[in-house]
Amino acid sequence: MDVARASGYSVSSVSIVLNDAPLADNLSAKTRRKIRTVAEKLGYRPHVFARSLRTQRSNTIGVIVFDMSDPFCTLILRGIDKQLQPTGFLPVVMDAHNNRERFERYLEMALERRVEGLVVVANWLFVSIAALKQQAKDRLPTVVVGRDLHRSGVRSVLVDNERGGYLALRHLYELGHRKVNFLLGPKQLSDSGRRWAGMKRFAVQSGIEIAASRVLQLPGLSDPLTGFSSGAELTGRWLRDGTRFTAIAAFDDMTAFGAIRGLNNHGLRVPEDCSVIGFDDVPMAELATPSLTTIRQPMESMGRYAAEVVSAQISNGSVRRGGEPLKLLAPELVVRQSTAGL
Amino acid sequence: MDVARASGYSVSSVSIVLNDAPLADNLSAKTRRKIRTVAEKLGYRPHVFARSLRTQRSNTIGVIVFDMSDPFCTLILRGIDKQLQPTGFLPVVMDAHNNRERFERYLEMALERRVEGLVVVANWLFVSIAALKQQAKDRLPTVVVGRDLHRSGVRSVLVDNERGGYLALRHLYELGHRKVNFLLGPKQLSDSGRRWAGMKRFAVQSGIEIAASRVLQLPGLSDPLTGFSSGAELTGRWLRDGTRFTAIAAFDDMTAFGAIRGLNNHGLRVPEDCSVIGFDDVPMAELATPSLTTIRQPMESMGRYAAEVVSAQISNGSVRRGGEPLKLLAPELVVRQSTAGL
DNA sequence: TTGTATGCGTTATCAC
DNA sequence: GTGATAACGCATACAA
Numbered sequence: 001m002d003v004a005r006a007s008g009y010s011v012s013s014v015s016i017v018l019n020d021a022p023l024a025d026n027l028s029a030k031t032r033r034k035i036r037t038v039a040e041k042l043g044y045r046p047h048v049f050a051r052s053l054r055t056q057r058s059n060t061i062g063v064i065v066f067d068m069s070d071p072f073c074t075l076i077l078r079g080i081d082k083q084l085q086p087t088g089f090l091p092v093v094m095d096a097h098n099n100r101e102r103f104e105r106y107l108e109m110a111l112e113r114r115v116e117g118l119v120v121v122a123n124w125l126f127v128s129i130a131a132l133k134q135q136a137k138d139r140l141p142t143v144v145v146g147r148d149l150h151r152s153g154v155r156s157v158l159v160d161n162e163r164g165g166y167l168a169l170r171h172l173y174e175l176g177h178r179k180v181n182f183l184l185g186p187k188q189l190s191d192s193g194r195r196w197a198g199m200k201r202f203a204v205q206s207g208i209e210i211a212a213s214r215v216l217q218l219p220g221l222s223d224p225l226t227g228f229s230s231g232a233e234l235t236g237r238w239l240r241d242g243t244r245f246t247a248i249a250a251f252d253d254m255t256a257f258g259a260i261r262g263l264n265n266h267g268l269r270v271p272e273d274c275s276v277i278g279f280d281d282v283p284m285a286e287l288a289t290p291s292l293t294t295i296r297q298p299m300e301s302m303g304r305y306a307a308e309v310v311s312a313q314i315s316n317g318s319v320r321r322g323g324e325p326l327k328l329l330a331p332e333l334v335v336r337q338s339t340a341g342l
Numbered sequence: 343m344d345v346a347r348a349s350g351y352s353v354s355s356v357s358i359v360l361n362d363a364p365l366a367d368n369l370s371a372k373t374r375r376k377i378r379t380v381a382e383k384l385g386y387r388p389h390v391f392a393r394s395l396r397t398q399r400s401n402t403i404g405v406i407v408f409d410m411s412d413p414f415c416t417l418i419l420r421g422i423d424k425q426l427q428p429t430g431f432l433p434v435v436m437d438a439h440n441n442r443e444r445f446e447r448y449l450e451m452a453l454e455r456r457v458e459g460l461v462v463v464a465n466w467l468f469v470s471i472a473a474l475k476q477q478a479k480d481r482l483p484t485v486v487v488g489r490d491l492h493r494s495g496v497r498s499v500l501v502d503n504e505r506g507g508y509l510a511l512r513h514l515y516e517l518g519h520r521k522v523n524f525l526l527g528p529k530q531l532s533d534s535g536r537r538w539a540g541m542k543r544f545a546v547q548s549g550i551e552i553a554a555s556r557v558l559q560l561p562g563l564s565d566p567l568t569g570f571s572s573g574a575e576l577t578g579r580w581l582r583d584g585t586r587f588t589a590i591a592a593f594d595d596m597t598a599f600g601a602i603r604g605l606n607n608h609g610l611r612v613p614e615d616c617s618v619i620g621f622d623d624v625p626m627a628e629l630a631t632p633s634l635t636t637i638r639q640p641m642e643s644m645g646r647y648a649a650e651v652v653s654a655q656i657s658n659g660s661v662r663r664g665g666e667p668l669k670l671l672a673p674e675l676v677v678r679q680s681t682a683g684l
Numbered sequence: 685t686t687g688t689a690t691g692c693g694t695t696a697t698c699a700c
Numbered sequence: 701g702t703g704a705t706a707a708c709g710c711a712t713a714c715a716a
Contacts, residue, residue, distance in 0.1 A: 288630050
């Protein structure tokens with residue numbers, strides 16, 4: 001270490017001072033000052049790899065996200081980032097591009113890079129549960145956000161989808177809508193099931209009946225954009241069939257935008273001719289015209305929570321403690337222009 | 343190294359085989375096979391930090407982006423990612439949150455982490471040129487995407503804004519529009535100046551005159567969302583003033599969405615009552631209803647190019663060679679629903 | 685064809 | 701109060 005040579009002290013003293021380790025109290029104030037200035041002058045930067053090698057700590061947390069270009073997840077990333085900032089952990093984010101194989105490769109790479117924890121942002125695509133379980137066994141603190149995997153032993157944080165579905169239908173009901181059509185998400189997605197359950201709960205409670213003809217389901221989940229095109233197409237089908245409805249409750253915002261497109265293709269306007277409500281509150285929801293009424297997922301909070309749990313588990317050395325197995329955050333109704341009273 | 347013990351060979355042989363170094367040819371095929379299987383069986387993972395320490399190479403490239411939640415940049419990130427994939431470099435992305443101070447901190451962190459190259463994605467916010475120049479001097483291969491900094495000695499890649507502006511106005515002209523209003527970007531942004539120059543070039547060439555009253559400029563650039571709200575507001579001003587116009591050419595997509603909102607607030611419809619064209623082609627442009635006609639920036643290509651140049655410079659050890667100082671990529675007109683003939 | 689020794693830049697444990 | 705020294709896990713020059 002050249003700081004040692006330049007200052008005339010030994011490497012040990014330098015190391016002790018620069019990390020202000022407990023032993024630093026034993027060194028004279030003059031020595032400390034001297035070493036500090038020399039280090040400063042030389043523009044000394046501790047070599048992270050050497051340090052990591054020695055301390056066996058990487059100070060990094062792997063973040064694997066399923067599709068970075070999905071607006072859903074950039075806000076989650078921001079939350080993670082903010083939360084990790086003061087802890088000194090560097091998030092290393094990897095984008096699986098909705099590709100399972102890639103996901104597994106990145107998981108491997110994260111392990112190779114000796115990440116101390118893992119956050120998986122699982123929007124849309126299926127997650128390799130087996131691979132994740134492996135990690136859990138390896139005692140790597142892991143939290144998945146956006147998907148409920150707590151039964152597989154992975155701590156999970158996501159929005160309370162059931163509650164969200166309930167809020168969505170209640171909003172339409174309160175505006176006077178009784179003929180509501182439903183665009184459900186792909187059946188492989190548990191999100192969809194929960195939201196639908198919430199809607200049915202409200203329906204029962206308020207005494208409205210939902211005819212089977214009012215319910216359509218999106219096909220498989222090859223691609224997040226499926227929601228848009230399928231939403232448009234299924235909406236078009238209703239219109240051609242002559243089904244009468246005054247509102248559409250969509251699985252998510254993309255689907256809602258698809259529905260709006262479908263309505264527009266048939267010359268119908270939102271919200272004058274039909275109200276539309278989405279789910280997620282992606283950034284675009286606010287910017288579209290008409291802006292989209294939707295159920296907001298607290299994405300940043302989800303990210304923060306995940307990061308918090310992971311870093312807590314790291315610092316107290318326990319994968320078991322810290323955070324509940326399943327954390328549900330409250331959704332929030334955001335009323336905008338796409339829904340109106342009758 | 344335990345693989346050595348388990349296989350009965352020496353660490354050197356193991357190391358040589360596992361990296362298939364040139365010397366590997368000297369080893370018997372049987373030895374190689376043996377070592378490989380043992381390593382496999384033990385689930386051996388080379389320790390990246392130890393390796394980096396020894397080879398003095400981190401195999402990482404720092405990517406500092408100004409605002410990850412800006413849809414503009416996630417596609418650039420994807421391009422970088424794809425390009426870097428086969429090279430073995432790991433992109434370490436850091437989000438400056440539109441905050442200059444944060445940017446500088448991350449730059450420092452990137453250096454500490456011994457990144458071998460740097461890509462700066464500079465959408466919107468002002469870039470600390472001074473800090474970047476410092477890096478250039480430090481011989482760290484650096485490319486900035488989205489901002490022209492080549493005069494400061496930093497290789498830059500961005501879209502040909504002048505050409506894009508030209509294409510935009512030509513499109514409106516060809517649809518028959520003669521009364522076109524212009525929403526220029528903040529004057530601090532050179533992007534805005536170039537796009538405007540392209541429009542003026544077409545105006546001169548086609549003989550149309552642009553009255554000063556048809557031109558408004560967005561205020562400062564505190565926040566990317568400024569474009570939306572200001573676009574709406576300025577459009578409203580025109581409408582209240584009673585200015586007649588049949589089309590709006592907006593600085594970028596956000597501004598265009600703002601304009602659409604402004605028109606809508608006054609009961610005007612797009613494209614029936616007024617055409618609107620944007621610039622960028624953010625993902626939302628396709629999903630909005632009406633979908634937005636715009637000038638596409640080849641974001642993924644920009645990312646790829648930047649990553650390619652940086653990794654090339656790293657591998658041939660020269661910061662000077664590889665890539666032009668300023669690379670302009672061609673924009674592309676994407677015609678959608680928001681523009682129509684008169 | 686294979687093994688040994690050394691050092692990369694740290695931190696930690698001692699001894700002085 | 702301070703300094704010498706041994707690891708951390710790997711790659712490599714050189715010896716065998």
